Amino acid sequence: MIRLYVAACAERMAPLFVGLRAGExxxxxxxxxxxxSVRDLWYVDRPxxxxxxxxxxxxQFPELRPDEEGITEVGDTYAVFAVLCLRYAxxxxxxxxxxxxxxxxxxxxxxxxxxDRNVAGAGFLxxxxxxxxxxxxxxxxxxxxxSVAAGRERFRAVLDRLPR
Numbered sequence: 001m002i003r004l005y006v007a008a009c010a011e012r013m014a015p016l017f018v019g020l021r022a023g024e025x026x027x028x029x030x031x032x033x034x035x036x037s038v039r040d041l042w043y044v045d046r047p048x049x050x051x052x053x054x055x056x057x058x059x060q061f062p063e064l065r066p067d068e069e070g071i072t073e074v075g076d077t078y079a080v081f082a083v084l085c086l087r088y089a090x091x092x093x094x095x096x097x098x099x100x101x102x103x104x105x106x107x108x109x110x111x112x113x114x115x116d117r118n119v120a121g122a123g124f125l126x127x128x129x130x131x132x133x134x135x136x137x138x139x140x141x142x143x144x145x146x147s148v149a150a151g152r153e154r155f156r157a158v159l160d161r162l163p164r
Contacts, residue, residue, distance in 0.1 A: 002093075002097075003044035005101055007041035007044060008131065008135040010085055012131065012154065013082040013085040013154075016081065020155075037090060042144065058086060063080045084107040089104045109132075112154070124154060
């Protein structure tokens with residue numbers, strides 16, 4: 001159940017990292033690691049032998065190593081939440097840690113709460129809560145499709161907030 005939960009959370013957050021970082025020079029390996037990790041999380045019937053190694057690589061991402069100025073840009077903020085979500089998802093998948101799974105879900109909920117506060121009439125937080133509950137049911141049917149669709153919707157909302 002933990003593995004399904006974190007896979008779905010990471011899937012919903014993936015477009016925020018992949019979409020916001022696509023095309024950035026020098027980030028190709030980061031994008032590959034991110035996408036491959038989200039894909040591999042869906043193999044809930046087996047552990048990821050290199051989950052700890054992937055966590056270590058994620059912790060070297062610029063999003064988790066901010067400079068003195070901190071994170072102030074809209075896109076950067078959501079990319080940080082996406083990396084945090086995946087970091088905890090990988091850890092939970094590998095260890096079965098409930099605390100890591102809760103941290104994964106919390107990163108997604110926090111990001112969606114922020115998005116709701118910045119997009120008039122949005123219901124991203126309620127949708128995330130609903131999808132997290134659905135993933136706890138242990139029934140994977142339709143969860144991947146719903147998570148992909150939610151992730152795309154979130155990405156579009158964040159793109160609309162970016163300066164042109």
